[in-house]
Amino acid sequence: VGRGVHIEPIKNKRKRLLPLYNAGEVDKRMFDQLKDKVQPIETLFIFGTNRQALQTVIEDLKQELTKTGEHQLSLFEVNPEVKKENIRLLIPVYKLAEQFLAERKKVAKFEVDPNELEDMRKFVEATDDRVLMMLCDAEPTKLMLLRKSLTKPDEFYIDGKRHGNTLRLLRRMLDWWAIVPEEFDRLKELEDEIRHFRHITVTLKDIRALEDKLTRVKDYRDPSSEQQRLIEQLQRKEITPEQFKQAYDKTTQIAKEERFEYDGKRIVIKHIAQHYYLPVVLSEDEKVDYIRHIIKTKSEVDFINALERYLSQPNNKFGEFDWWFFSKLDESLDEVYLPYYDPDKNRIARFKPDFIFWLKKGNRYFIVFVDPKGTEYSVWKRKVDGYRAVFEDNGLPRVLSHDGWEVTVHSLLHTKDVNKLTEDDRRFWFDTIEAMITKMYSL
Secondary structure, eight states: OOEEEEEEEETTOOOOHHHHHHTTOHHHHHHHHTTTTTTHHHHHEESSSSSSHHHHHHHHHHHHHHHHOEEEEOOOEEOOGGGSSTTOOEEEEEESSSSOOSSSSOOOEEEHHHHHHHHHHHHHHHSSSSHHHHTTTOOHHHHHHHHHHHHHHHEEEEEOOOOOHHHHHHHHHHHHHHHOOOEEEEEEEOOSOGGGGGOOOESOOOHHHHHHHHHHHHHOOOOHHHHHHHHHHHHHSSSSSHHHHHHHHHHHHHEEEEEEEETTTEEEEEEEEEEEESEEEESSSSOSBOOOOOOSSSHHHHHHHHHHHTSTTTTTTGGGGSEEEEEETTTTTTTOEEEEEETTTEEEEEEESSEEEEEEEEOOOOOOOOOOOOHHHHHHHHHHHHHHHHHEEEEEEEEEETTTTEEEOOOOEEEGGGGGSOTTGGGGEESSHHHHHHHHHHH
């Protein structure tokens, strides 16, 4: 048909501004300055040699949009329970560290093939600093640190991937020395950092049936207590029999759970009392494509179902807390995260687990990040190492003081069977909801 051309919103960054900001490649100051002005630049311009072919494609696209126009659902709201005076949902805020990543005691080592590392050592030893500066536009301080690190490779480097090119490897090693990590700054109350539920959209022509189900679940209240109140009002003659019947009928029309299906793909709408926003929408099929920003991945849905089963048990451990809440986190839209070093991209990245829990008991306050995805070893290990560098001292969670509370931050991962992990790796993994709480207490 032709060729699509994106104009870069930021030089050498071939993505839109919001994904760049979410990935940590654009700072908040620049994002705030550009977010309302950058849309024309981010428009996709399509060029083609056949005018008729382009017109045909554009007309077909317009027809598709007309058939399945996108609607943003505005029925999701913050759970009114979290707005009570004694409830305060805290999240960590970070700042840039005063030391480079490689200078810190808990260094995230640079991954490199041992043979390539040895070749690099010989190359650097044999090359004058002025030549290295010219090749890599490197500062003398970085070159000094690089030379020092090559004399103590076990402290700074770990067996890893091949880079395949000496000059590319040299530049990546020097870039590594320039990385400044994020460290804990303070705790703040949650404001707009979790916002994906305001951007749930559907591509359906008629959304009335879906909206009706969402409203019924969102407005759910325990009908037994409301019905008892109405009976007492009727007995005291505070309402008429007609008013009683009308109000009583309404209590039977609300639902704690509903299902909606389109094109053979079904979603479940739930009222989960401790979730940050209501209602909660889960997909019964990862192929659901007519609604965005819901709980869709199978591991996340399985975790929610396991949590609900556990909550239905009498004397479950959540009852031991003064209060607790949790929320789904959306990687693309929410701004709650744990920083870690990503060796593949050679930069500080943001780990956004699938869920965050807040639990309070007496003066103890727990912030727990939970990720139920089973991940490849090196990936989860890097993320856990990032958590430990920020929130642990000597293998134990740092105790953060906030308004008289002793706050600890935890990062836990859910799998179906912890027995498949080595003994050393099990510390941050759990396979039952009760084990999650037990590990939180023991860390």
